[in-house]
Amino acid sequence: MRLNLTVATRDGTEFVRRVEAESGQKVADCYQCGKCTAGCPVTFAMDLMPHQVVRLLQLGLGDEILESKTIWLCSTCATCTTRCPRNIDLARLMDTLRSTARSAGRTKAGKGIAQFNEVFLDSVRRYGRAHELGIGLRYNLKTGKLFKDSDLARGWFLRGRLKVAVPKIRGVAEIDRIFNEIKRMEGGK
Amino acid sequence: MRYSYYSGCSLHATAREFDLSTRAVCRRLGIELAEIPDWNCCGATAAHSTSHLLGVALAARNLALAGEQGLDVLVPCAACYQRLAVARKEMDQNSELWKRVVRITGRDYTDRVGIKSLLEVLAGLDSEQLAAQVVRPLEGLKVACYYGCLLVRPPAVTGFDDPEHPRTMDRLVRLAGAESVDWDYKTECCGAAQGVSNEPVALKLARDILEVASRAGADCLVCACPLCQSNLDARQGHVNRAYGTSLKLPVMYFTQLLGLAFGFDERELGLDTLFVDPRPVIRALG
Amino acid sequence: MPRTGVFVCWCGSNIGGVIDCPGIAAQAAGFPAVVHSVDYKYLCSEPGQNMIIQAVREHRLDRVVVASCSPRLHEETFRKVLARAGLNPYLVEMANIREHCTWVHGAEKEQAQAKALALVRRAVAKANRLEPLFESTIPVTKRCLIVGGGIAGIQTALDVADAGHEVVLVEREPTIGGNMVKLDKTFPTLDCSACISTPKMAAVAAHPDIRLYTCAEIEKVTGYIGNFEVTIRRKARYVDHEKCTGCGTCWEKCPMQVPSEFNAGLGQRKAIYIPFPQAVPNKPVIDREHCRYFTTGKCQVCAKLCPAGAVDYEQEDEVFTEKVGALVAATGFQLFNWSRVYGEYGYGRYPDVITGLQFERLVNAAGPTGGKILRPSDGSAPRTVVFIKCVGSRDESKGRSYCSRICCMYTAKHALQVLEKVPGAQVYVFYMDVRTAGKGYEEFYQRAVREGVVYVRGRVSKVYRDGERLVVRGVDTLLGRPVEVDADLVVLATAVEPAAGAGETARLLGINADRDGFFQEAHPKLRPVETHTGGVFLAGACSSPKDIPDTVAQASGAAAKVVGLLSREQLSTNPMIAQVNETLCTGCFLCVPVCPYKALERRKITELLPGHPPREREVAGVNPGLCQGCGACNAVCRAGAVEVRGFTNEQLLAEVDALCL
Structure with missing residues (x-):
């Protein structure tokens, strides 16, 4: 389909401005050499290549990015950031795009990881710590894959490496406050 | 030498043996570990993927607590290390962010404590001091040192070792009497962050790393990150199932390897609780 | 009281389109000492100049203010106008109401008008205090010294010597020839690089007017344009x-x-x-x-x-001096040391990852393999060769931000040479852009593509070993897919950077280097072979990456400038230089270390005061050959004893008063 650049660049400006402000990265700096894509370990599973994400940003096509699996598949390994000849922190940019997608409620493309993040942070909020067993169980319940990794859980359990007791810290109220304050500051997400 | 000790959540559960071996090795080297009282989870990938501010704030509470102890923070887990280091660097460079975080956490972070990874601290020790503790040189053992992502990247944050060809762990391995093999997947991502939610991705990356290490002639792999360890060790069975491979490469923490050379018992180091049992390889050394 | 004339230029609509020039002229008529004030469309034009001359004569003007463009552009023009009108040429003062006013304040006409008027008032105030200045002359030593014996230095030396002037050529290596003579073939004509450069080298050796010092470096430069003295250290051989x-x-x-x-x-x-x-x-x-x-x-x-x-x-080392009238920097380039920073390409740990210059030696019949392309690791012929461009170029994080200009073409040449010498070879070139500005260059690149070189648009992220494989991990951004090549040989087109020691050479010659270490031209477009230091010229890649045709052209350009200088019997000096009022000078010599041109020195004088015996004391003195009139001494002098002619304290304060009071 032919892309109308006049419309895209006009309508996309605001989105790009927000992403740039939040991430501290200037997308115009990218000269599309593709070194990020060449070194990214997860491209085999991605629908958009990392350099294409930046290209879409340069043209103001935020929607296509928020619908993509790529931003959720990024493991934040920062190989791209480390090797970028233009000093763009692409890993940071991906972080921004994920949180943007989340606050816009557009997590469909990365449902699994978004749910995992939610369950994980829920544990942190409740106990101040990540309770691995609890996180695993709740994630499986949430996704309906009840027996996922149950062999690993059994293995850990038998080796005494799975803690059943919940590790609650004394300062959970402080942690709750952190979550609440941020929710307030970032406008209720 | 005394440090604030930030063990992180995993070291209390699935990465118990990293904690065990860290404490054992540090004790032997005269490094005192004072656990940060009431520390909380660093937030890991989930926090910074959700909100940048949340990632920094969760880490910052720990920095403030460590500040009260007045000691530099020692972190064994690569992931926790990187989160704390990122938070510290960003707050140091951005006073606006620092003020916001102080408001959010209700804790002042003014005593700027240093954040050091365990690998950095041990590799920084004098060779003679380390060699003096080696009572059982692991001669003949070929080890692939696997650093993963977060210990060395981004170099602007971590910076204690080379992001493309790190050498600190190799040096420790050689001091332990073993041979560190030259291989080029030292810092490739293992995909552990996707392990739960998107396992096929993690399995592919794990397979590549394990195969490259095997082809380089390694008998085992050592690492410094609980996420990498469980991904490469516990999921190795899943890798074999998914790819029809028959990989059987033990994946240990580098502290376990050091502990062995220092003469600790296999059980004291938790070597009996790994998925791919490293003991046959170790015992074959005689 | 001086009789000052004011001339306001419209510069077409450049000035006249923004401000009211007749209005300025009318108001300027009321300024102190102004006896004539007019405006005109183009003062720099022939009729404009004649108008000024006529007005000088008619109104007996002895000071002239021209309100127009930057003095950088036309001060020289109007000085000549004054000379033709019979006045001392230094009695003109310019008010820059174009660059400093209408060009930057086009949108705010009222304020522009006020600013222009203020600038003219300032110029009048200064003009009224101008004094006639007189040029003096210095002799010229008709010899030239060239630093660097690569193709740039060789060409300059031959051109200057052929014009009949003696040349001293100083080369730090044991041979001249530089980088060019190491190359196998030159693009796009594929003629043999050594075959076309060795005759020139031999010509240098045989030329009766060229004195060649190899294994030699310059150690010290004193003097000034026309009269340099250079200390040379020739190392023991x-x-x-x-x-x-x-x-x-x-x-x-x-x-x-x-x-x-x-x-x-x-x-x-x-x-x-x-x-x-x-x-x-x-x-x-x-x-x-x-x-x-x-x-x-x-x-x-x-x-x-x-x-x-x-x-x-x-x-033992020999140290001696040579007296010359002109200096040429022709220090050339070296290749960026990739193995220090490119960890992702292996930090130089793999013998089969080499640089373009190493490839030149591999493919050269006189090289270590007799011209067979063989892998350094095992001496086998590579079946798959990968070229990676922009290694260190266009890479701010690891190398240089600029484009090195020559790599696109020599990589195309290398790729063709592989196809020619290794039947059935596969050749891949990873590139970001293919830049082929030059005669026959684009056609040459197209030939490489047509003959089967696979161009892949994208940077390479990693070169690594996996067992026996040497893997190049890149991307094809046109396809939008990561790609991988199992390579036998990888050739890196590493960045061109200034030769080692260029910074020291710049310091010795008293010239500037830009942020990348390349020598700074006096003007990037209009004075490309000159520097801001009189008598010092530039040739070749020392000022920016250049290919051979551009280097040779520039070398001949530098030679023309040198010959122009050496063809004169004497030079007139700029009179707008520092002068010391010896009576006021206290001999503190704060001015000596601040002078960037080493133009100030201690001088003994004998003072005769009535009623006292003659007294000897030391004061500062200015060497007019070295002084460039920068004014640093003026600023630092506590006694007010040093001033720059044409910028005296009295003149400057009058300008400040005119602007502020």
Whole structure:
């Protein structure tokens, strides 16, 4: 389909401005050499290549990015950031795009990881710590894959490496406050 | 030498043996570990993927607590290390962010404590001091040192070792009497962050790393990150199932390897609780 | 009271389109000492100039203010106008109401008008206090010294010497020829690089007017345009070149093997050696660091076998001076050291990852492999060769931000050479852009594509070993897919950067280097071979990356400038330089260290005061040949004894008053 650049660049400006402000990265700096894509370990599973994400940003096509699996598949390994000849922190940019997608409620493309993040942070909020067993169980319940990794859980359990007791810290109220304050500051997400 | 000790959540559960071996090795080297009282989870990938501010704030509470102890923070887990280091660097460079975080956490972070990874601290020790503790040189053992992502990247944050060809762990391995093999997947991502939610991705990356290490002639792999360890060790069975491979490469923490050379018992180091049992390889050394 | 004339220029609509020029002229008529004030469309035009001359005569003007463009552009023009009108040319003052006013304030006309008027008032205030200045003359030493004996230095030397002036050519290596003579073929014509450069090298050696010093470096430069004195250190070569016949016995028998610099480390040379068979001079030197005699005290094989008795282990460095009128920097380039920073390409740990210059030696018939393209690791012929462009170029995080200009073309040449020499080879070029500005360049690149070179648009992220494989992990951004090549040989097109020691050369010559270390031209477009230091010129890649045609063209340009300078019997000096009022000078000499041109010196004077015996004391003195009139001494002088002519304290304060009061 032919892309109308006049419309895209006009309508996309605001989105790009927000992403740039939040991430501290200037997308115009990218000269599309593709070194990020060449070194990214997860491209085999991605629908958009990392350099294409930046290209879409340069043209103001935020929607296509928020619908993509790529931003959720990024493991934040920062190989791209480390090797970028233009000093763009692409890993940071991906972080921004994920949180943007989340606050816009557009997590469909990365449902699994978004749910995992939610369950994980829920544990942190409740106990101040990540309770691995609890996180695993709740994630499986949430996704309906009840027996996922149950062999690993059994293995850990038998080796005494799975803690059943919940590790609650004394300062959970402080942690709750952190979550609440941020929710307030970032406008209720 | 005394440090604030930030063990992180995993070291209390699935990465118990990293904690065990860290404490054992540090004790032997005269490094005192004072656990940060009431520390909380660093937030890991989930926090910074959700909100940048949340990632920094969760880490910052720990920095403030460590500040009260007045000691530099020692972190064994690569992931926790990187989160704390990122938070510290960003707050140091951005006073606006620092003020916001102080408001959010209700804790002042003014005593700027240093954040050091365990690998950095041990590799920084004098060779003679380390060699003096080696009572059982692991001669003949070929080890692939696997650093993963977060210990060395981004170099602007971590910076204690080379992001493309790190050498600190190799040096420790050689001091332990073993041979560190030259291989080029030292810092490739293992995909552990996707392990739960998107396992096929993690399995592919794990397979590549394990195969490259095997082809380089390694008998085992050592690492410094609980996420990498469980991904490469516990999921190795899943890798074999998914790819029809028959990989059987033990994946240990580098502290376990050091502990062995220092003469600790296999059980004291938790070597009996790994998925791919490293003991046959170790015992074959005689 | 002076009689000052004001001339306001419209510069077409550049000035006239923004402000009211007749209005300015009318108001300026009321300024102190102004007896005539007019405006005109183009003052720099022939009629405009004549109008000024006529007004000078008619109104007996003795000071002129021209309100127009920047003095950089036309001050010289209007000085000549005054001379033609019979006035001292330094009695003109310009008000820059274009660059400083209408060009930048086009949108705010009212304020522009006020600013222009203020600038004219300032100029009038200064003009009223201008004094006539007079140029003096200095003689010219009709010789030229060139630093660097690559193709740029060679071409400049030959051109200047052919014009009849003596040339001193100083080269720090044991041979001249530089980088060009190491190259195999030149793009896009594919003529043999050595074949076209060695005749020039020989011509240098044979030229009666060229004095060649190899193994030599400049150590000190004093003097000024037309009259430089250069101290040269010629390093000990441990071979008496007067006696040596270049027979070759010594290097054949020398037992020490050393990696050859000329072959970019791919081949070996001896400790007593000539860099390559056509070296100029064709006489060997001993590499003291690797010589067995120098390192162990035993050996002396070369001395024993030399039929001419030319080996001299006792030879010492010689230090001497040369007097010249002009200097040329032709220090050239070196390749960026990729192995220090490119960890993702292996930090130089893989022998089969080489640079373009190493490839040139591999493919050269006189090179270490006799012109066969063979892998350094095992000597086998590579089936798959990968070229990676922009290694260190266009890479701010690891190297240089600029484009090195020559890599696109030499990579296309290399790719073609692989196809020609290794039947059935596969060749991949990873690129970001293909830049082919030059005669026949684009056609040459297209030929490489047509003959089967696979161009892949994208940077390479990693070159690594996996068992026996050497894997190049890149991307095809046009496809939008990561790609991988199993390579036998990888060639990196590394960035061009200033030669080692260029910074020191710049310091010695008193010229500037830009942020990348390249020497700064006086003007990037209009004065490309001159520098801001009079009598010092630039040739070749020392000022920016250049290919051979551009280097040679620039070298001839520099030669033309040198010849122009040396063809004059004497030079007139700029009179707008510092002067010392000896009566006021207290002899604190704060001015001496601040002078960037070393123009201030201590001078003894004898003071005669009535009623006192004659008294000797030291004061500051200005060397008019060196002073560039920058005013640093003026600013630092506490006694107000040093002033710059044409910018005296009185003149400057009058300007400030005119603007502020």
